[in-house]
Amino acid sequence: MRIGVLGTGIVAQTLSGKLSELDHDVAMGTRDVAALLARTELAFGQTETFAVWHQQRPKIRVGTFAESTVHGEMVINATAGSASLEALAAAGGANLSGKVLLDAANPLDFSQGLPPSLTVVNRDSLGEQIQRAYPQARVVKALNTVNASVMVEPRALADGNHDIFMCGDDADAKAVVGDLLTNGFGWRQVIDLGGISAARGMEMCLPLWVELMGALGTPTFNFKIVR
Amino acid sequence: MRIGVLGTGIVAQTLSGKLSELDHDVAMGTRDVAALLARTELAFGQTETFAVWHQQRPKIRVGTFAESTVHGEMVINATAGSASLEALAAAGGANLSGKVLLDAANPLDFSQGLPPSLTVVNRDSLGEQIQRAYPQARVVKALNTVNASVMVEPRALADGNHDIFMCGDDADAKAVVGDLLTNGFGWRQVIDLGGISAARGMEMCLPLWVELMGALGTPTFNFKIVR
Numbered sequence: 001m002r003i004g005v006l007g008t009g010i011v012a013q014t015l016s017g018k019l020s021e022l023d024h025d026v027a028m029g030t031r032d033v034a035a036l037l038a039r040t041e042l043a044f045g046q047t048e049t050f051a052v053w054h055q056q057r058p059k060i061r062v063g064t065f066a067e068s069t070v071h072g073e074m075v076i077n078a079t080a081g082s083a084s085l086e087a088l089a090a091a092g093g094a095n096l097s098g099k100v101l102l103d104a105a106n107p108l109d110f111s112q113g114l115p116p117s118l119t120v121v122n123r124d125s126l127g128e129q130i131q132r133a134y135p136q137a138r139v140v141k142a143l144n145t146v147n148a149s150v151m152v153e154p155r156a157l158a159d160g161n162h163d164i165f166m167c168g169d170d171a172d173a174k175a176v177v178g179d180l181l182t183n184g185f186g187w188r189q190v191i192d193l194g195g196i197s198a199a200r201g202m203e204m205c206l207p208l209w210v211e212l213m214g215a216l217g218t219p220t221f222n223f224k225i226v227r
Numbered sequence: 228m229r230i231g232v233l234g235t236g237i238v239a240q241t242l243s244g245k246l247s248e249l250d251h252d253v254a255m256g257t258r259d260v261a262a263l264l265a266r267t268e269l270a271f272g273q274t275e276t277f278a279v280w281h282q283q284r285p286k287i288r289v290g291t292f293a294e295s296t297v298h299g300e301m302v303i304n305a306t307a308g309s310a311s312l313e314a315l316a317a318a319g320g321a322n323l324s325g326k327v328l329l330d331a332a333n334p335l336d337f338s339q340g341l342p343p344s345l346t347v348v349n350r351d352s353l354g355e356q357i358q359r360a361y362p363q364a365r366v367v368k369a370l371n372t373v374n375a376s377v378m379v380e381p382r383a384l385a386d387g388n389h390d391i392f393m394c395g396d397d398a399d400a401k402a403v404v405g406d407l408l409t410n411g412f413g414w415r416q417v418i419d420l421g422g423i424s425a426a427r428g429m430e431m432c433l434p435l436w437v438e439l440m441g442a443l444g445t446p447t448f449n450f451k452i453v454r
Contacts, residue, residue, distance in 0.1 A: 112350070115427075117349040118348070118349060118431075121345070122344040122345060122348070122434075123339070123344060157454070158453045161453060162453040165435075167438075191439070192442065193438045193439070193441075193442050194438065194441065194442060198438045198442075200342075200438075201432075201435030201436070201437065201438040202438075204348075204431045204433075204434045204435065205428075205434075207428035207431045207432075208392075208428030208429060211394075211420045211421065211425045211428040212420070212428075214420075214421065215418060215419065215421060215425075216418075220454065221452055221453060221454040222452075222453050222454075223451070223452065223453070224389075224451040224452075224453045225443070225450065226388060226448060226450070226451045227384070227385070227443055227445065227448040227449075
């Protein structure tokens with residue numbers, strides 16, 4: 001499948017690398033391609049510059065937000081939550097129309113230090129904001145509740161015996177995302193929480209995730225829903 | 228141990244009943260004892276009036292918020308989150324001084340219908356509000372992330388193979404609560420999330436809990452942290 005991945009940080013790299021390994025045709029989107037490839041400082045969580053990372057993965061295309069969105073049959077929002085609406089505006093509403101838009105972002109505000117705050121809570125969520133802004137896109141919220149490495153290699157953690165959540169208003173779009181999660185990434189169980197408004201709970205559990213990371217001393221963990 | 232349980236709803240009843248079975252000396256606290264015992268309508272989640280429930284458990288004392296707090300070596304806040312600060316004011320700061328105060332409440336606002344909103348988010352929590360209001364109390368947040376039945380009978384769900392969270396600023400108070408949870412109620416693992424500010428994440432995961440209850444069709448489930 002042709003997939004546009006918005007963002008070039010650690011989440012976007014991890015998703016794009018795995019999708020490319022799975023033989024999807026991936027185009028990553030950024031604001032300024034030349035500036036991205038010229039960047040010498042390391043972004044958060046990265047151990048090499050984007051240019052060095054990309055040299056080892058020449059199959060992955062790199063373009064503007066709009067170019068990667070045009071490329072994708074599916075589009076993945078892997079930008080920082082604080083930058084997502086701006087990135088999607090640059091992607092272009094017409095380019096998103098009719099497409100599955102997997103939103104993996106969290107609306108976290110780090111401006112007051114750690115732990116981050118959520119910029120949207122209770123009766124709204126980033127997932128809903130995106131769906132409202134682009135009503136012709138078929139938004140599915142997923143993957144925001146785990147670390148990037150767990151997103152694409154769930155079986156590396158406890159043999160995959162844990163759960164990922166998903167929500168969205170379009171059942172067909174959720175089926176596409178569910179297939180990618182299970183048959184692509186290897187998730188054993190995807191819990192469908194319902195319509196896109198369930199993004200509220202999926203995003204509001206991030207503070208607990210941050211606390212658990214501190215208590216456990218690792219970001220490599222996940223929730224399993226025991227019943 | 229002498230334990231004061233603030234509240235008389237389903238959470239307070241479930242905790243008090245179990246604690247009494249475990250041979251603790253329990254006093255439940257309410258605003259108006261006569262009104263409580265005279266009440267004929269059923270409260271949320273209850274299948275019998277408080278008076279009928281209490282007739283079957285004569286060992287459990289019933290008194291005012293202040294009386295049950297004076298009685299308790301440990302005090303448990305099992306009131307609705309929206310009523311907790313008022314109940315604790317009635318309990319009396321001097322009566323709470325030096326005592327372990329297990330806060331099991333969630334600051335949920337049902338005034339706009341379902342799903343409920345949280346009245347405190349991000350850089351504050353009900354647990355912190357209580358600790359600030361009663362600095363001489365030793366507040367431990369716990370049990371707010373599970374249904375009442377799971378609180379006291381964790382082994383009835385998947386043989387107890389799931390986790391309960393706890394936080395608080397006083398290590399000795401957490402040890403007392405941790406002992407009650409494990410040796411009293413049978414929790415296999417209590418995850419200590421650190422100081423009372425971790426109540427933020429514990430409370431903000433409630434919207435996800437509510438969504439899961441809807442998706443799974445049962446309130447009898449819990450999180451297990453897989454690592």
